[in-house]
Amino acid sequence: MIKIYTDGASRGNPGPGGYGVVMLYGALRKEISEGFRLTTNNRMELLSVIVALEALKKEGSPVTVYSDSKYVVDAVEQKWVFGWEKKHFKDKKNEDLWKRFLRIYRKHQVKFVWVKGHASNKENNRCDELAVEAALGGHLKIDHGYEEDNKKGDSKLL
Numbered sequence: 416m417i418k419i420y421t422d423g424a425s426r427g428n429p430g431p432g433g434y435g436v437v438m439l440y441g442a443l444r445k446e447i448s449e450g451f452r453l454t455t456n457n458r459m460e461l462l463s464v465i466v467a468l469e470a471l472k473k474e475g476s477p478v479t480v481y482s483d484s485k486y487v488v489d490a491v492e493q494k495w496v497f498g499w500e501k502k503h504f505k506d507k508k509n510e511d512l513w514k515r516f517l518r519i520y521r522k523h524q525v526k527f528v529w530v531k532g533h534a535s536n537k538e539n540n541r542c543d544e545l546a547v548e549a550a551l552g553g554h555l556k557i558d559h560g561y562e563e564d565n566k567k568g569d570s571k572l573l
Contacts, residue, residue: 416477416478416479417438417439417440417471417476417477417478417479418438418439418440418478418479418481418538419436419437419438419439419464419467419468419478419479419480419481420436420437420438420439420480420481420482420530420536420538420539420541420542421434421435421436421460421463421464421467421480421481421482421484421487421542422434422435422460422463422482422483422484422532422539422542422543422545422546423435423456423457423458423459423460423461423462423463423484423546424456424459424543424546424547424549424550425454425455425456425459425550426550426551428455428456429453429454429455429561429565430453430454430550431450431451431452431453431454431550431551431555432450432451432453432454432455432456432458432459432546432550432558433448433449433450433451433459433545433546433547433548433549433550433551433552434447434448434449434459434460434462434463434466434545434546434549435447435448435463435541435542435543435544435545435546435547435548435549436448436463436466436467436470436542436545437538437541437542437545438467438470439538445470446541446545447466447467447470447545448545448546448548448549449466449549449556450548450549450550450551450552450554450555450556451550451555451556451557451558451561452555452556452557452558453557453558453561453562453565454558454561455561457484457486457487457508457509458509458512458558458560458561459546459550460482460484460486460487461484461486461487461509461512461513461516462512463482463542463546464480464482464487464516465512465515465516465519467480468480468516468519468520468522468523468525469519471523474522474523475522475523475524476523476524477523477524477526478523478524478525478526479525479526479527479528480525480526480527480528481527481528481529481530481536481538481539482527482528482529482530483529483530483531483532483533483539484529485529487527488527488528488529489529490513491520491525491527492527496513496516496517499513500513500514500517509560511560511564512560
């Protein structure tokens, strides 16, 4: 079983943001993080899960994702995202990321577990550190899905 811990952060909402991922498989450990100049906390929470699943080398992998994001965990576990997809994400935020998520989600056997943020979970705390460090980093990328849609005046992303 592969265990994935994820977290997202933003300094302001929107503002500079980042995500952090810790992936565990037996004795193997991989950490991933990245920062963006303008984004939202929910986008970073969701992107952390996407990037982690995309990093898996074998399709069909059994995976447990531990996240402190009710936005992400409930959307999947309560099956809301599948209803949103049927309605073409009408009036839903972060359509670009949800579509990307569903493509990779369907390639694996994914289970989500909600964990309390900023509590005693060592790996979740490490993800938070990675996300915050990435958000404060000097080489922040452009979150094209957020910035480009925001320039168009797309109120779904605000």
